[in-house]
């Protein structure tokens with residue numbers, strides 16, 4: 160696994176570099192107004208309000224902008240998010256990403272950290288707060304959301320050089336164990352003063 164992780168990280172830096180070059184500077188205050196369109200599902204602070212939606216508060220602006228662009232371009236597919244992103248310009252994507260990224264999140268474990276899924280913690284953290292730059296947080300995501308994403312990576316409905324390979328190798332039991340662990344973490348999100 161260590162060798163795999165090193166390989167993956169090598170690829171990641173290349174991918175990360177090319178994205179950063181083209182990305183726009185987002186304005187969190189402009190993004191706050193747009194976030195009114197997101198609140199019924201993601202909350203204004205990025206804590207999910209419905210089980211099929213993920214927490215997005217405190218994720219990096221780059222990650223959020225990348226996902227929103229992928230929904231808009233159709234390389235990541237979901238009925239609701241396709242509709243939401245269709246009308247967003249690149250600048251609006253940068254702004255709304257900056258709004259959710261401007262939050263600070265706190266994760267609280269309910270179990271002993273030794274129960275964390277080893278295969279995932281190297282990137283997503285024991286408590287589900289990511290420890291590498293391009294990975295998202297998993298803290299407090301529902302099992303249904305995690306399960307859906309892993310299957311999407313497996314089936315190629317969502318593309319990631321890193322996660323497609325990992326998801327392809329996972330057994331249903333491993334998926335269930337990882338999802339149950341991260342779902343049990345309590346996530347809070349607030350904007351620092």
Ligand code: HEC
Nearest residue numbers: 196197200211212213223226227237239240243255295307
């Ligand atoms: C009607 C509900 C709904 C609304 C409104 C909505 N979303 Fe979503 N969003 C979802 C769902 C459901 C998903 C999970 C899609 C999937 O399974 O891939 C999602 C996924 C996302 C993701 C991917 C997060 C990740 O961790 O990969 C981002 C980013 C996102 N939404 C941002 C937004 C923003 C910004 C807005 C407002 C402009 C918004 N959403 C409005 C339901 C919604």
Ligand code: HEC
Nearest residue numbers: 164167213278279282293294295305308319321322325337
């Ligand atoms: C080498 C680092 C690495 C490892 C190990 C890893 N991941 Fe990931 N994971 C990522 C990255 C990077 C992404 C973002 C992919 C993208 O850009 O769409 C991701 C995305 C995800 C997502 C989508 C989250 C969201 O908010 O939409 C899930 C779910 C996920 N990983 C679960 C897992 C699980 C479960 C494991 C362990 C079995 C695992 N990952 C192991 C790097 C990793």
